[in-house]
Amino acid sequence: MGSLLIKNATAILPMTGPDQILYNADLAIEGKEIKYVGNVPAEFQPDTVIDARGKVVMPGLVNCHNHAAMTLLRSYADDLPLMEWLQKKIWPIEAHLNSEDVYWGSLLACAEMVKSGTTLFADMYFEMGRVAEAAQVVGIRANLARGMIGFGPNAERAINESVELVECWHCKADGMVKVMLGPHAPYTCPPEYLERVMKLADDLKVGIHIHLAETKAEVEEIKEKYGTTPVKLMDQIGLFKGRQVLAAHCVHLTDEEMEILANHKVGIAHNPESNMKLASGVAPVPRLLELGAVVGLGTDGPSSNNNLDLMQEMRSAALLHKVFTMNPTVLPAYTALEMATVKGAQALGYDNLGQLQPGYLADIILIDLEKPHLYPRHDLIANLVYSATAADVDTVIVNGRVIMTERKLLFVDEKEVIERAEARTKELLARAASEK
Ligand SMILES: [Zn+2]
Missing domain, CATH: 2.30.40.10 (Urease, subunit C, domain 1)
Known part of the structure; x- marks a missing residue:
């Protein structure tokens, strides 16, 4: 080079x-x-x-939370309540997505991200080797996690595929790809499963990427099952102790939970547009920042945003917290830029990225x-x-x-990516209709 x-x-x-x-x-x-x-x-x-x-x-900008291949489901279902959106629209069609779909959907996503200034993204999905390939083709840096659901027939498979992903891709490709383990959320991964994942993460020396406290319904479900709130439950099982954790959303938090996240330097991926679109709520970002928490910005998947544009996300974050707190001095422009760059890099565990300094990655x-x-x-x-x-x-x-x-x-034919992604989507819809 x-x-x-x-x-x-x-x-x-x-x-x-x-x-x-x-x-x-x-x-x-x-x-x-x-x-x-x-x-x-x-x-x-x-x-x-x-x-x-x-x-x-x-x-370059850092997208701290994404499900890139969901570009194929952009504008497939909108303006619905979260559970109806997931159960009636997203999950049924996702069940038909295959490896080629994930590859071309991810290429489309990587092209979109680079064209809007993103140089590093954190992703959680399946067929993650294909996401790594797509990132490599385009030349973008990636932090990848195979999403894991801790019950049902795929719980073991998710673990095996995660190990395989680490072995094939972690710190490979000139350090351009890092891998985390991706237990989906506290309500889809019971504590025993999470404990296994934690041990595995430590053995493999990788971090953990999880959805946390995204909706009120999640908080209620965890309270009912375990008698405590999601972040406290994660703290009790020791999730935040001695390892890199990236927690997406963190919308519904108690004061105590905010302190837990700040004290453990948990990387928080704030996704203002997805939270607004799905009406999940407003994460207490100004308070988290006051407490010294590491908060970066994410878009979340393109079917709940509906783009992967961090320039817009910065603006949305700055504006949302002003109107929500009725205080125009909250989350000033520089803070939004920090969240999209250096704080985002820290949230993903990079200490030599997100600033222009000698010795930092270019x-x-x-x-x-x-x-x-x-x-x-x-x-x-x-x-x-x-x-x-x-x-x-x-x-x-x-x-x-x-x-x-x-x-x-420079390294991908944008027109071809668009055409192939469009063709894959049409095939996907046809396949879903015929297999119904
Ligand atoms: Zn997500």
């Missing part, structure tokens, strides 16, 4: 502090790491030079500022969060490698 110089950037936003913006600056990459930020010595000899005039250079995006909606520039950060769109993302670099330039994906 070679060296790359990004020069003449209108601004570099290293995400090391709200006032730390470098104007008319350069950045150098050597191999997969950032070497210089700001001033690059004259003796640095790059193989490639990118002129970033008119652009802001910033860390996952970087260039945003084109030469657009009517990004003038004037009283405040670059406010412009990025409140005015910029996915279409302003111009160039994407992952692991020191340019994977999109001038909005063109």
Whole structure:
């Protein structure tokens, strides 16, 4: 892998502090790491030079919770109550999804994510080897978990497939893929099963990705079954002790539970748009941040969002918490940007990602500022969060490698992906209808 110089950037936003913006600056990459930020010595000899005039250079965005292959179910069922949506629409069609569907659905998702500035995503689904392949083709970094349901005929299979996924993919592909174990949720994985998963995670030295406290119904069900609330139940069985845990949603929390999550540095994936669309509730993010919790942003699956656009998610997060608390000072623009970058990386267990610093992995995006909606520039950060769109993302670099330039994906034929994903969807619907 070679060296790359990004020069003449209108601004570099290293995400090391709200006032730390470098104007008319350069950045150098050597191999997969950032070497210089700001001033690059004259003796640095790059193989490639990118002129970033008119652009802001910033860390790539981190999508902390996704079910990427569900792109095939985008707009398949909307505006329904959660359980009706799941039981009558999503689960019946998901039962017919096969390995090829997951591959092409994931390719479509990866293309969409890169085109909206995402360089790392956390995913929970099945056929995860195919998701890894899709991520590799596009060139995006991935953190993958095979979703596990702790009862019924597939409980053992999920464990076996998770082990296989770890063996095949964890820290492979030049470190571009990491694997976690993915017990779906406390209401689908009984404590005995979770204890097995915890032990396995420790043996395999991987983290755990779980849905937690997403809906009121979940809290009620756990209370009825175990006499306590979801986060407390997880704390009691020791889930958060001594391992990386990524908890999606965390909407319905008591004060005590917020402290548990903050004290254990549990990575929290906040999914404001999915929570709004499914009317799950509003996660207490401002309070969690006050307590020092590690909160990143996620889109959740594309059938409950219905896109994988973190630029929109940042804006939604900032706006949602203002109106919900009736306080416009809550979740300021820089905090939203932190959640989409460095905090998200921390939530997934990366300590050398999400900021532009020497020695950090070179996952970087260039945003084109030469657009009517990004003038004037009283405040670059406010412009990025409140005015910029996915279409302003111009160039994407992952692991020191340019994977999109001038909005063109370099390693995948976007048109082919769209056509194949569309064809797979039609076949899927036909298969589901004939097997009914
Ligand atoms: Zn989810």
